[in-house]
Amino acid sequence: MLQSDPAVKKVERFSSRCLAGLRRAEALRPKIIDGAPRTIAGTLAPFNELLTAASASNALAGLMSEVHPDEVIRDAARDCEQEVARFYADLWLDRGMYDALAAVDVAGADADTQRFLAHALRDYRRAGVDQPPEVRARLKQIDEELTRLGQQFSKNISEDVRAVELADPARLAGLPDDFIAAHAPDAAGKIRITTDYPDYNPLMTYATDDELRRQLYVAFRSRGDQHNEAILRDLLVLRAEKARLLGFADWADYITADKMIGSGRAAAEFLDKVWRLAAPRATRDYQELLARLTALTPGATAVGDWQKLYLEHLVKKEQYEVDASAVRQYFPYDRVLAGLLDITAEIFDLRYVPVTDAERWHPSVVVYDVVRGDAPLGRIYLDMHPRDGKYKHAAQFPLKDGVAGVQLPEGVLVCNFPIPEPATASRPANPGLLEHDDVVTMFHEFGHLMHHVLGGHQRWITQSGVATEWDFVEAPSQMFEEWAWRHDTLARFARHHVTGEVIPAALVDKMRRADKLGLGTATVQQIFYASISLGFHRADPTRLDQLAEVQALQARFTPFAYVPGTRFHTSFGHLVGYSAMYYTYQWSLVIAKDLLTPFEDAGLMSTAVTYAYRDRVLVPGGTRDAAELVRSFLGRDYDFRAYERYLVE
DSSP states (O other): OOSOHHHHHHHHHHHHHHHHHHHHHHHHHHHHHHHOOSSIIIIIHHHHHHHHHHHHHHHHHHHHHHHOSOHHHHHHHHHHHHHHHHHHHHHTTOHHHHHHHHTOOOTTSOHHHHHHHHHHHHHHHHHTTTSOHHHHHHHHHHHHHHHHHHHHHHHHHHTOOOEEEESOGGGGTTSOHHHHHTTOOOTTSOEEEESSHHHHHHHHHHOOOHHHHHHHHHHHTTTTTTTHHHHHHHHHHHHHHHHHHTTOSSHHHHHHTTSSSOSHHHHHHHHHHHHHHHHHHHHHHHHHHHHHHHHHSTTOOOOOGGGHHHHHHHHHHHHSOOOHHHHGGGOBHHHHHHHHHHHHHHHHTOEEEEOSSSOOSSTTOEEEEEEETTEEEEEEEEEOSOOTTSOOSOEEEEEEOOBTTTBOOEEEEEOOOOOOBOOOSSSOOBOOBOOHHHHHHHHHHHHHHHHHHHTOOOSSGGGSTTOSOGGGTHHHHHHHGGGGTOHHHHTTTOBOTTTOOBOOHHHHHHHHHHHTTTHHHHHHHHHHHHHHHHHHTTSOTTTOOHHHHHHHHHHHHOSSOOOTTOOGGGGOTHHHHTTTOTTHHHHHHHHHHHHTTTHHHHOTTOHHHHHHHIIIIITTTTSSOHHHHHHHHHSSOOOSHHHHHHHHO
16 A cells, blocks of 8 residues: 555545535536426526536645645645546537537526526537537547646646755845845755745845856746656647647637637737837846946846846846835735735725634635625635645635625635744744735735635626636736835835834835836746747647747847746746736736726725726626726726836836
């Protein structure tokens, strides 16, 4: 036996729990197909119940595979996820279920019900339900294999934590005192700096040791390189085959056909438009960094990508009077989180009630019920700090999709922020100071969480929460980043962790001006990432040289040369979930900047505006097209003007 009996029983208990929803869905399926009346109550309502049951298993499996501290449970969750994927693959290719749904007359029903059925039938056709039996069988095989490959790709990233070991503490020169204190030499005299974000971001920003930054950069940008190129090739081949079987030229066209942008070609044209807007600013940004580098290293002719954050920090400190190491003193983790909860409670009319008896997968997870008045709206879980085997980025995961009258939405915020620690005999207290970028990230991801909870009260589960077009889902979270940039909102919680001083308005003004430095290079970097995502899915995967394409795209879109030894694409986790749609981040940002325009006069804390935004954009979930939701809030169609001002001015 490979595992002890207690471990086997633990896995069995988890698997039984994880698959419980799927078993309910499996039991409902033949009842719907074989004997249910072809009415809303007889067919659509049970189908909604089936989807709700299956989603419970899917959400639990997807979350636990990324966050559970026990490797055997993470593996069991992946097994559960694969079984759920097999069920979905078979369900969406089930002609009997499609015919049952298509037979329901909804002509006299409400708009939400009509939309639910229309989208369900559309999704069946997109899955290939109207294809010949042999094609449907192949599509099912492809979907199951894509799930397995995607899991392995993600696992290889999350479990590939690399490190640079130092023997000389002097090499940490430039780093904040709390960072140095938290990285004392071990018994062998070694200091270990990992590729996890709480180590990586500060070191790349503050360390004066250029070679140390380069070493950690290469380690970070080569995670997953032992296996993920081969896995990615197989993913791309299968996606291309599926697209062809369904009548599309490539995966990019297939995956964007039901999105706001409409096609792979339109996505490429959009990225080119944004790049042309950003390129002049990126050139100016780069020249400013190069000038600073030549002052450090006379004769330098190019800025290395590993030098970008450090040089930006120096320029902001010297020319904009913004010292990031001083700024972070105002952002101890606990105070930032408390401020975030306070702000969202006010602007959305909420209360957060701590839950102490909820089942948690790790002791650090914090749980709140979200309520308005006495009415519960949902539950949120905050899993905010890094640990071995955990998801390495920041994201909101669903745990339950809300269904009106059936279940409240539950969402999970998964991040990797520094851990506040009390003082010990050997070291001082660590307040868990956040970089301002971390604060922005926390607000961004919480925007997703609010969308999930506030929009999670629909009758039909496929319209619940963030169930709008995929290329809109980032807009509410990107918009909410603004609350982490204004002095009137920051002053509510940003206090110096030693003196208690509120962050000065003059400092926030300088931070905003300094943030413009690097906006051009950051934008073209995003275009580079989006072009990998899109280009990999428009190319012939059997002939694609992944590394060569990455190098070519980096040279085309960014001013920073490829760094030998790196293979960014092998750790680019969005290639699994977003596939060809990383363009979403810039597309959504265009909308997000426009969504902020009603706040320009009223202010970010104006409840007259925040309540309207809540009720017209977030609360409807996926009951209407995203463009219609935005129009109902703005009173007009969204446009490019606010984004262009942000990027060009």
